[in-house]
Amino acid sequence: MPTRLLIVDDDPTLLRFLKEYFEREGFTVDSAGGGQQALRLFYASRPDLVIVDVMMPGMDGWEVTARLRELAETPVIMLTAKSGEADKLRGFRLGVDDYVTKPFSLAELGARVGAVLARAAARSMANETTYLAGSITVDMRKHEARLAGDLLPLTPTEFRVLACLAQRAGEAVSQEELLERVWGEYRKESGSALRRYIWFLRKKIEADPDAPVRLVTVRGFGYRLES
Secondary structure (H helix, E strand, O other): OOOEEEEEOOOHHHHHHHHHHHHHOOOEEEEEOOHHHHHHHHHHHOOOEEEEEOOOOOOOHHHHHHHHHHHOOOOEEEEEOOOOHHHHHHHHHHOOOEEEEOOOOHHHHHHHHHHHHHHHHHHHHOOOOEEEEOOEEEEOOOOEEEEOOEEOOOOHHHHHHHHHHHHOOOOEEEHHHHHHHHHHHHHHHOHHHHHHHHHHHHHHHOOOOOOOOOEEEEOOOEEEEOO
């Protein structure tokens, strides 16, 4: 079955070009000119990946992505005219998988789509697994984590970071590996984001986040989730 994309943009010319390009590449493509239409199409067709423009009237790309994240973990690529770190961090908190800054070439966007789909396929292969790290349980199939049986209220990015550490429980995981697996293309720009998310996780799993005993720093290397 062909891979199905949902492309959301209020520019009808760009929307037509993108739809024609990806259909030539063998994808099945649904297109929407706004957020409400995008959500209706998502409900109906359940695409494999969503490409959404940030700046749209009415419901913008941020809100569309937040609504999608309430429904599923479908990969999302955002199209944006902004390249600032604050915007990227906002997207990563929502669980965005990649950013493409305008203007872009169709070939570049096509390559990004392929890379995100490949990462999603790799994740899905591990999604039947449950990882244990002491009193922490990470259930990849249910996409939830628990501490001593209590559900942890994690954002999508927090869950990804914790899952990466839980898969290697008791081992030191380098900062570079975590950045690669969680942020992919933007790993070099996200060192400060990783430190921030480690702090967010410690606030949720440690009795004293300032003196962590579960999620510890391996100085000069990375982090370790104790087993």
